[in-house]
Amino acid sequence: MSSSSTSPHPAVTVNSIKNLIPVILDIETGHYTTWSEMFKIQCKAHLVFNHLQPKSTTETASSSDTNKDKEKEKDTPIETWERLDSIVLQWIYSTISTDLLHTVLKPDTTAYKAWTTIANIFQDNKATCTIDLNNKFANTHQDQFPNMSAYCQALKVIFDQLTNPGSPVTDEQFVLHLYSGLTEQYENTASVIQQMKPLPDFYDTRSRLCMAESRKLSHVRHAAQSAGTALNATIEPQQKDNRDRADSQVEGLGRRFQIIERKFLLVHNYMLFGVYERESCVDTQVFDM
Known part of the structure; x- marks a missing residue:
């Protein structure tokens, strides 16, 4: 028995149609063209595109007779037209929204009827x-x-x-x-x-x-970088002047605190020992403050 005679139908090998058709058709969002085009591509790729078309009575009868003959000849399962149609119908139901599913779901229907119903819904008005x-x-x-x-x-x-x-x-x-x-x-x-x-x-x-x-975005970024560089070149000298001025003020305050501290010691010694020294090392500003 050849391997081709035992190979399953391509449609049977699909584990999840959502992996092949990542679009969920919904009444509100639309996207019918995208969904229908992707769906037709998968049906053609898996040899079930005829299930989106009206079923031919002659084709169904001959297919049924052929399947019966094959079933007699071998024990391997045969994918009947009804089974393949159910697979395509399952693909349709799996790739539409819940609301749309409730709208088109009917008992004992076919993939072609469901396909036509959906097309009519999106092409009304x-x-x-x-x-x-x-x-x-x-x-x-x-x-x-x-x-x-x-x-x-x-x-x-x-x-x-x-x-x-x-x-x-x-x-x-x-x-x-x-x-x-x-x-x-x-x-x-x-x-x-x-x-x-x-x-x-x-x-x-x-x-x-x-x-x-x-x-344009690249030019904007480059202009922003250039402007930032120019701004830094302008601000840095001013910041240096501010730092120098602040350092000078801190240094002046330090000298003034030293004078106050020295004066306090002189007054303290005078009150304790009656000694009022006028040391040469003391700035005369101590006695004038």
Whole structure:
């Protein structure tokens, strides 16, 4: 018996579909285009893409007959159409939110019916959805985000969502709006890129804008370092003068305390012994204070 005859179906070997499709589809956040595209890729890769399409009666019958013949010929388990369809249905349920699961869950359904139900949910009210997304798209600007990468990613998400209702924004419109939402400091960069023929696509544009942002940040850091160096050069002499003045004041106070201490000793000796010495070593300021 050849090894190919005993090899399990590729879909059976998938341990966790979430590792292959890291997007959880939710009614509130959308992302249907991303989720559906990744789901179709995995179904094609694991040879079950036909389960996202209407089931052919002829195909099912011939498949059932073939499976029966194979079951008679060998003892190894055969992945029937129903089992594979249940696996795909399980993939669908595992990659959607709990709320969406409760909406589409039905007894004795098929992967194709669940797939179609989800598609209809996200493609209902196309006009309203398109208006809302277009408004969101038009009101997204760079100054709303911490960096250029976050700005580009936010617009890309909206752009992908706009393809769901069937009224997608063209790639050229997408890139032009990306430029129009930039702040004034990127006006020159945007003007240069817009003059390029043909107009760069989103990924090329994103790369150029992120590099421009990196250069600007580097210039800002360099300017800040230069300004700090100049400020230190100005402050250090002044700080030295302040330190010298403070040292002089401390030294003067020290001499004054020495004079006061000497005067105290002289007065003390006079009161005890009646001796009032006028020593030459004592500063005359002692008697004048």
